[in-house]
Amino acid sequence: MKDKxxxxxxxxxxxxxxxxxxxxPGQKLKPDELRGxxxxxxxxxxxxLLRLSSAGLVGFQDQRGFRARDSxxxxxxxxxxxxxxxEQEGAVLSMRRGGLAWEARLTxxxxxxxxxxxxxxxxxxxxxxxxxxxxxxxxxxxxxLSDCGSDLMRRTFASIYDQFxxxxxxxxxxxxxFPENVAEHQRIVDAALARDEALCRQRIHEHLxxxxxxxxxxxxxxxxxxxxxx
Amino acid sequence: MKDKxxxxxxxxxxxxxxxxxxxxPGQKLKPDELRGxxxxxxxxxxxxLLRLSSAGLVGFQDQRGFRARDSxxxxxxxxxxxxxxxEQEGAVLSMRRGGLAWEARLTxxxxxxxxxxxxxxxxxxxxxxxxxxxxxxxxxxxxxLSDCGSDLMRRTFASIYDQFxxxxxxxxxxxxxFPENVAEHQRIVDAALARDEALCRQRIHEHLxxxxxxxxxxxxxxxxxxxxxx
DNA sequence: AAAAATATAAATCTTGAAATTTCGATCGGA
DNA sequence: TCCGATCGAAATTTCAAGATTTATATTTTT
Numbered sequence: 001m002k003d004k005x006x007x008x009x010x011x012x013x014x015x016x017x018x019x020x021x022x023x024x025p026g027q028k029l030k031p032d033e034l035r036g037x038x039x040x041x042x043x044x045x046x047x048x049l050l051r052l053s054s055a056g057l058v059g060f061q062d063q064r065g066f067r068a069r070d071s072x073x074x075x076x077x078x079x080x081x082x083x084x085x086x087e088q089e090g091a092v093l094s095m096r097r098g099g100l101a102w103e104a105r106l107t108x109x110x111x112x113x114x115x116x117x118x119x120x121x122x123x124x125x126x127x128x129x130x131x132x133x134x135x136x137x138x139x140x141x142x143x144x145l146s147d148c149g150s151d152l153m154r155r156t157f158a159s160i161y162d163q164f165x166x167x168x169x170x171x172x173x174x175x176x177x178f179p180e181n182v183a184e185h186q187r188i189v190d191a192a193l194a195r196d197e198a199l200c201r202q203r204i205h206e207h208l209x210x211x212x213x214x215x216x217x218x219x220x221x222x223x224x225x226x227x228x229x230x
Numbered sequence: 231m232k233d234k235x236x237x238x239x240x241x242x243x244x245x246x247x248x249x250x251x252x253x254x255p256g257q258k259l260k261p262d263e264l265r266g267x268x269x270x271x272x273x274x275x276x277x278x279l280l281r282l283s284s285a286g287l288v289g290f291q292d293q294r295g296f297r298a299r300d301s302x303x304x305x306x307x308x309x310x311x312x313x314x315x316x317e318q319e320g321a322v323l324s325m326r327r328g329g330l331a332w333e334a335r336l337t338x339x340x341x342x343x344x345x346x347x348x349x350x351x352x353x354x355x356x357x358x359x360x361x362x363x364x365x366x367x368x369x370x371x372x373x374x375l376s377d378c379g380s381d382l383m384r385r386t387f388a389s390i391y392d393q394f395x396x397x398x399x400x401x402x403x404x405x406x407x408f409p410e411n412v413a414e415h416q417r418i419v420d421a422a423l424a425r426d427e428a429l430c431r432q433r434i435h436e437h438l439x440x441x442x443x444x445x446x447x448x449x450x451x452x453x454x455x456x457x458x459x460x
Numbered sequence: 461a462a463a464a465a466t467a468t469a470a471a472t473c474t475t476g477a478a479a480t481t482t483c484g485a486t487c488g489g490a
Numbered sequence: 491t492c493c494g495a496t497c498g499a500a501a502t503t504t505c506a507a508g509a510t511t512t513a514t515a516t517t518t519t520t
Binding site: 043047050051054055062075078079081082086089150151152153156 | 237238273277280281284285292305308309311312315316319380381382383386
């Protein structure tokens with residue numbers, strides 16, 4: 001339990017607790033109870049919760065308060081859809097715009113992530129390095145889009161990523177870590193550095209498709225043949 | 231000036247005023263001044279503004295209050311990018327899932343919009359029917375994605391659309407109305423009903439590309455050849 | 461006269477309490 | 491026993507005032 005008094009700190013702490021599964025999904029979040037942990041007033045907590053509800057991490061109903069977003073495979077599916085869409089598009093844009101600096105950041109982020117994931121694979125345990133792994137996984141995917149040239153796209157992706165992680169964490173025992181990730185991340189980086197847009201799209205899709213609903217329709221690669229973007 | 235007391239009403243009214251250009255872009259929004267119009271407390275307005283800032287319609291800086299989002303061609307460009315991305319993807323998904331009911335709603339929405347836009351074309355004036363035109367334009371584009379099967383996608387699009395409109399309204403004299411719209415909307419509907427995904431994507435892009443930055447790189451249609459979606 | 465420093469005014473943020481609404485349990489009737 | 495109504499407790503929302511920060515105007519100094 002923290003004891004900081006700044007509103008931004010409270011926001012960050014609650015956000016962190018939400019995306020690391022420290023609340024039971026449908027659990028009620030009463031300002032009056034959370035108040036104590038931060039040594040502040042009810043309304044301050046209320047303000048934070050209100051903003052977190054706009055971010056999609058907490059549910060809110062008029063006159064009946066806040067709840068930790070409950071988990072559903074439906075929502076998880078939709079978040080995965082959106083992640084694929086944004087990550088594919090953002091990565092492709094970065095591949096076109098990004099120069100040496102971007103490549104350097106991408107390989108660096110991948111190297112860091114790869115190192116941590118190797119450790120996890122050896123020990124078989126995620127918990128001991130959970131926070132550092134989460135940070136590295138985020139940094140890798142964020143870096144992939146980082147040179148897309150659109151702040152809006154990056155912020156939208158950040159929001160979707162948070163919600164995605166919140167869902168995953170409550171469902172998967174391993175907080176969303178899979179041994180296959182190591183190889184999949186590698187293949188994404190390879191395609192990105194090779195500037196093979198179609199291949200990169202495909203590998204991003206493969207990487208995330210595990211979180212899609214089984215029966216959902218899937219784009220045949222060729223189906224998008226002549227779709228114009230921007 | 232309204233006099234309603236419900237918080238949701240205040241939110242809706244302020245949102246409406248923001249996306250119809252009733253505030254000068256960088257203008258300061260002081261809770262103490264807005265308070266009077268709604269006959270409520272400062273904090274109630276503050277809460278609403280906080281939520282509108284999460285929606286991207288108002289700017290917010292810690293300890294220095296709220297401002298109407300200022301307009302920039304950069305932001306407008308990024309919003310257009312995102313609109314194209316979401317609208318293309320959502321339309322394609324709707325085309326696959328949507329049945330007769332969707333087709334009916336789409337043609338109905340288009341018919342309504344078409345009727346209003348014809349009127350505007352005759353009189354040459356948007357203002358007299360501004361609100362009804364805005365509603366119809368929104369309904370048309372919303373209906374296009376309405377059967378995509380993803381609430382997340384629809385809500386994300388709604389948010390982007392609002393911000394897009396806010397930007398457009400402050401820049402274009404005609405609130406974003408162009409005579410070409412009539413034909414462009416028609417062509418989109420035609421492609422959608424024909425279930426020609428590539429063509430529909432292309433026409434959505436053409437419809438919105440007017441709001442992109444001139445020098446921006448554009449996807450060659452073939453460049454997306456084998457990109458997998460979901 | 462320009463720049464820095466101070467004092468004053470204004471606006472923002474936090475707080476605790478009042479007013480309103482919802483939730484849960486008990487009671488009465490079918 | 492089951493269903494609906496009523497009452498009390500708890501939670502949520504609104505409010506107005508106090509505390510803190512930022513902005514503006516004035517004075518002082520170089």
